[in-house]
Amino acid sequence: MHERIHHRAFVDRLMSAEQAATFIKPGMTVAMSGFTGAGYPKAVPGALAAQMESQHAQGQDFKINVLTGASTAPELDGVLAKAEGMNLRLPYMSDPELRRRINDGNMEYMDIHLSHVAQHAWFGFYGKIDVAIVEVVGVTAEGDLIPSSSVGNNKTWLEMADQIIIEVNTQQSAAMDGMHDIYYGTALPPHRKPINLTTVRDRIGQKYMDIDVTKVVAVVETDAPDRLSPFAPVDETSTQIADHLLDFLDYEIRQGRLTEKLLPLQSGVGNIANAVLAGLARGGYKGLTAYTEVIQDGMLELIKDGTIEFASATSFSLSADGIDEFNKHVDHYRERILLRAQEISNHPEIIRRLGCIALNGMIEADIYGNVNSTNVLGSHVMNGIGGSGDFARNGYLSVFMSPSVAKGGKISGIVPMASHVDHTEHDTMILITEQGLADLRGLSPKQRAQLIIDKCAHPEYRPMLQDYFDRARKESYGKHTPHLLGEALAMHQRFFETGDMRLAK
Amino acid sequence: MHERIHHRAFVDRLMSAEQAATFIKPGMTVAMSGFTGAGYPKAVPGALAAQMESQHAQGQDFKINVLTGASTAPELDGVLAKAEGMNLRLPYMSDPELRRRINDGNMEYMDIHLSHVAQHAWFGFYGKIDVAIVEVVGVTAEGDLIPSSSVGNNKTWLEMADQIIIEVNTQQSAAMDGMHDIYYGTALPPHRKPINLTTVRDRIGQKYMDIDVTKVVAVVETDAPDRLSPFAPVDETSTQIADHLLDFLDYEIRQGRLTEKLLPLQSGVGNIANAVLAGLARGGYKGLTAYTEVIQDGMLELIKDGTIEFASATSFSLSADGIDEFNKHVDHYRERILLRAQEISNHPEIIRRLGCIALNGMIEADIYGNVNSTNVLGSHVMNGIGGSGDFARNGYLSVFMSPSVAKGGKISGIVPMASHVDHTEHDTMILITEQGLADLRGLSPKQRAQLIIDKCAHPEYRPMLQDYFDRARKESYGKHTPHLLGEALAMHQRFFETGDMRLAK
Numbered sequence A, B: 001m002h003e004r005i006h007h008r009a010f011v012d013r014l015m016s017a018e019q020a021a022t023f024i025k026p027g028m029t030v031a032m033s034g035f036t037g038a039g040y041p042k043a044v045p046g047a048l049a050a051q052m053e054s055q056h057a058q059g060q061d062f063k064i065n066v067l068t069g070a071s072t073a074p075e076l077d078g079v080l081a082k083a084e085g086m087n088l089r090l091p092y093m094s095d096p097e098l099r100r101r102i103n104d105g106n107m108e109y110m111d112i113h114l115s116h117v118a119q120h121a122w123f124g125f126y127g128k129i130d131v132a133i134v135e136v137v138g139v140t141a142e143g144d145l146i147p148s149s150s151v152g153n154n155k156t157w158l159e160m161a162d163q164i165i166i167e168v169n170t171q172q173s174a175a176m177d178g179m180h181d182i183y184y185g186t187a188l189p190p191h192r193k194p195i196n197l198t199t200v201r202d203r204i205g206q207k208y209m210d211i212d213v214t215k216v217v218a219v220v221e222t223d224a225p226d227r228l229s230p231f232a233p234v235d236e237t238s239t240q241i242a243d244h245l246l247d248f249l250d251y252e253i254r255q256g257r258l259t260e261k262l263l264p265l266q267s268g269v270g271n272i273a274n275a276v277l278a279g280l281a282r283g284g285y286k287g288l289t290a291y292t293e294v295i296q297d298g299m300l301e302l303i304k305d306g307t308i309e310f311a312s313a314t315s316f317s318l319s320a321d322g323i324d325e326f327n328k329h330v331d332h333y334r335e336r337i338l339l340r341a342q343e344i345s346n347h348p349e350i351i352r353r354l355g356c357i358a359l360n361g362m363i364e365a366d367i368y369g370n371v372n373s374t375n376v377l378g379s380h381v382m383n384g385i386g387g388s389g390d391f392a393r394n395g396y397l398s399v400f401m402s403p404s405v406a407k408g409g410k411i412s413g414i415v416p417m418a419s420h421v422d423h424t425e426h427d428t429m430i431l432i433t434e435q436g437l438a439d440l441r442g443l444s445p446k447q448r449a450q451l452i453i454d455k456c457a458h459p460e461y462r463p464m465l466q467d468y469f470d471r472a473r474k475e476s477y478g479k480h481t482p483h484l485l486g487e488a489l490a491m492h493q494r495f496f497e498t499g500d501m502r503l504a505k
C-alpha cells in the first residue's frame, strides 16, 4: 500500500488532493517545489484551481502568491493561471498559459536571479510563507524526505513555511534515492561561513531533506509523470552554433587558456542549449564535468558516452525519451549525477571558484554586447532570466548563443540597442550565432560593435547595422558607446509597423 | 637618504623617472597602481608621456595599453591622455582629460567590474603584461614592499609583469605600515579554495607585498601627494537623500530585518555617496562596520565619531582636509581600517557572505528599476561601473541614489527607459532621490513603475512619466514590461533637440 511512506505521522495525514487544497486560503503565499518541469506537485494545485474557480463563480476573490524553484508545468502554472488564481508569481516560468496572462497585463510576475530566491525569502523580502507544497519520492522510517527529480528551493520552503503539504509521487523512480546532496550549512548574514565545495562531485550535505513533522497538514499520493516536453530536433542552425563553440574551445586549448578537460560546463535551458550540448559530443572530449542547473537530454547523452564524467545540477529536465534512457541505465547515472539545492547549484561563490563555462541562450544582443534573455521586443516576457546571470557574471567564460534571426528572418537577433537588458556589456564575453562567433574579451564598445556585426549578424541585416554604427560613430552625443537614440530602437518599431525588421525593398 | 628603501638591490636600481620610462616601448601593456586617486605612480607616467610626445613629434607611433586598479589622476591618466599615448585603458577612470578623449572616440576604453580585472588578467584575457609600475611607501630590509594608500591590483601586477618599476613615495605616511592585508591564497580554476574571511576585520594575508627582485628594472623616488580632490559640500538634496535612507534603515530595524548594527556598509564613489555617508552620522548608530572599496572623507568622519568601528577597503580617496585628519589621528585609524586587494574587497563570495548594504550613485534609472551608472545620454561615458555591480548583485541590499534631476532640471534622473543599463531590474532593490524612496523588493515591473514615478520622479517630470506608463499599459506589445519603443527614449532625444527633457510649455 504506502510503500513509499515509512513513517506513521505521514500516513496519518494522508488525504485527497481536494482536502489538502482546503488548507490554502485567499491571499496566502504558497511556495511550491518544481524546477524546469520536474519535481513539481501534480495534484494539489489542480484541486486548488478548481476551488478557486468555484469561489470566483460565486463572486468571491481567491488569489495567492506562488513561489517555486523555477518553471513547472500545465498541472501547476497552467491550471492556476487559467483559474486566475495568482496575484504574484516568481521566479522563472515557461508555461504558455501563464506567460499569456502575464503578458496580457493581468497578473504580476517578478523575474529574479535563481541564486537570489532562497536568500531573499529568508531575508523576509517576500513576507511570510504560509504553505509549502513539495513533491517527494518517499518518506523514510525516520521521517525524512527523499527528494524528487528536482531540489530547487525545497529545503528553504520546508523550513520557512507555517504549514506543509507533501505529495508522494510513486511515478518518480525510487532509484533516485541517494542522488541528492542537501546542504544545511547556510545562514543569514552576519553568520555565514564559506561553503566547502571545491569540485563538482563534492558532497557537503545530506541525502534527505529534514522536515518538522508537526507542520505537515496533509500528505497526498500521486503517480503522474513530470512534464517531459520534447526538445526541438537538432537542426543546421544549432549544429553551426555548436561548431563555432567547438572551434573556439579548441582555440582556447591551443592558446593554453584551457586544458582538454575544460572547466565545469553550465548549459542553459531551451532548444539551442540542448542542441549545442549534444554537439559537444563531436568535440572528442572525455572526462569533462558539469556544474549546472538542469540535466537535459543533451547532457544525458554526454554522460552516457563518457564525454562528461560527472554532473552537478538542481534538476532534471528530460523528454519522454530522456526519462526512458535515464530509468534504463539508472545505475550508471546514479554514480555520475548529483542534485543540489538551487542556492548551491547557482551560488556565485561556487560558480566563481569552480570557474564554470556558462553557455546560455538569448533572445537578442545589441552591437555592444548587451544581452536580452527575457523580453521579446522589450515588453513581452518569454521565460525569465533563470540562472543565466548567476553563471554569466561569475563563470570563467560567459557565452550567449542564438540563431541570428527569428520568425523566418523577420526579426534580427542582433540589434543596435537591446530592447531589454538582462546581461550588460560587462557580463558578456562570447556571442555565437550560426553566422559566427564574436570574442569580446578585452575590447572596447566600438571594437565589439564591429566584430559583432561582422561575425554574428545575418547578412540581410549586416548593412543596416553597419550603417547605424557608422553614422553613430560620427553623430553620437558621446562616442564611447556611439548611439543615435532617435533610431536606436527603430528596427523593433519597424517590426510593429510592418511585421518585419527589414526595410522594404 | 634612502630612509624608505632598506634593501640593497632596490637602492642599486635607483634612477630618474626619465630613465625608468625608457623601459616602456610602443605597443606594450603596462599595469599601474592606483585606485580612486590614491597610490598611483606620480613620476614615471609623466616622463613616459614626454617621451611619447617627442616620438609623436618625429612622426613615430607610441601608444600603450594601460591597466590600473581604478581611477588615478592628472599625473597618470591626464598626461597619458594628453600625449595621445593610450590605445586601450581599463577599468574605471575619472580624469576629465581622459574622459574627453574617450568620448571623442579617439581611444578605446573597456569598462569592467572591478572584481573581474585581476582574474581576467590571470586568465590571459588581456594578453601578456610587459611592465608594472607600482607606488609603495617603502621597501623592507627583506625586500618586501610596504603598500601605499591603495592596494588595488598591485599584487597581481607585480606577479604577472615581466618587468617592474617601483616608485617609492616619501610623501605617503610611513604610519600606514601595517594597515594592509595582502591575500596570497588565490589560484586559477580548478584549483581555487574557499576564501576564509568571515568578518570585516579578519586578516587572511600578509602586511607586505612579495616581489621577485630580479624583475625590478627601476626604482624611482617621489614625494608628491595623492590627488586629494575636494568633495562637493553637503547640500539640501544630499541631506534629503540621506534622510530617506535613514528612515528606511529604521523601518527595516523595526521590521526585524536588520539589527541596530546593520550589516557591513559599502559606499560608492562620488559626491552623493560621500554626503549620504556623512548623513549617516545623524542616525545615532554606533559600532557599525564597512566592507567597501574606498575610504572617503564621509567614512573617516564616521570612524572618528564611533559610528563605524571598523572599515575594510582597498583604497583611500580623501580630500586635502581628509588627509590632514587622517595623518593627525593615524593611530586611531590604524586600528580601525584595513586595506585589501580589490579582488578581495570586491569579491562576490565575500560580499554575499558578509551581506553588505550596497550604497551607490547613479546617472539615471528607468521606471522599471534598470540603472545607468556609466553612460550619460546613452553614449558619453562618465567614469565606469567600478565596483557597483559587485556590491549591487551580491549584497544584502542594493541601493541606488541620485538627485531626481540634473543640469538644473533640464535632465530627469528617472526616465521611461534607461539609455544604457549597468544594473538590471534583477539587481536593484531600493531607489532614492531627494523626492523619496522606492522599495522595489518583491514587486513586478508594473508595480515598480508606479512606485518609482510616485516616490522618486521630480514633480516636473511626474506627469510625463505617468502618461508614458499609462499609455504603455494599454498599447504595449507585451504588458509585462509595458513600453512604447517608438518613444521610450524620446525624453533623451528631446534633450538633444531642445536642450531640455521637458516639453515646451
Ligand SMILES: CC(C)(COP(=O)(O)OP(=O)(O)OC[C@H]1O[C@@H](n2cnc3c(N)ncnc32)[C@H](O)[C@@H]1OP(=O)(O)O)[C@@H](O)C(=O)NCCC(=O)NCCS
Pocket: A267, A268, A269, A270, A271, A272, A273, A293, A360, A361, A362, A363, A364, A373, A374, A376, A377, A382, A383, A384, A385, A386, A387, A388, A403, A406, A407, A411, A412, A413
Ligand atoms: C532565450 C531563450 C528563450 C531561447 O530559447 P531557445 O529554446 O534556446 O531558443 P529558440 O530559438 O527555440 O527560441 C524560443 C522562442 O523564442 C523566440 N525568439 C527567439 N528570439 C527572438 C527574438 N529576437 N524576437 C522574437 N522572438 C524570438 C523564438 O522564435 C521561439 O519562439 P517560438 O517558441 O514561438 O518558436 C532561453 O534560452 C531562455 O529562456 N533563456 C533565459 C533563461 C536562461 O538563460 N536560463 C539558463 C539557466 S536557467
Ligand SMILES: CC(C)(COP(=O)(O)OP(=O)(O)OC[C@H]1O[C@@H](n2cnc3c(N)ncnc32)[C@H](O)[C@@H]1OP(=O)(O)O)[C@@H](O)C(=O)NCCC(=O)NCCS
Pocket: B267, B268, B269, B270, B271, B272, B273, B293, B360, B361, B362, B363, B364, B373, B374, B376, B377, B382, B383, B384, B385, B386, B387, B388, B403, B406, B407, B411, B412, B413
Ligand atoms: C553615477 C556617478 C557618476 C554619480 O556621481 P556623483 O558625484 O555622486 O553625482 P553628481 O550628481 O555629482 O553627478 C556627477 C556628474 O554627473 C552628472 N549627471 C548625473 N546624472 C546625470 C544625468 N542623468 N544626465 C546628465 N548628467 C548627469 C552631474 O550633472 C555631474 O556633472 P558635472 O560633473 O558636470 O557637474 C557616480 O556615482 C559613479 O561614477 N558611479 C559609477 C561607479 C560606482 O558606482 N562606483 C561605486 C563603487 S567604485
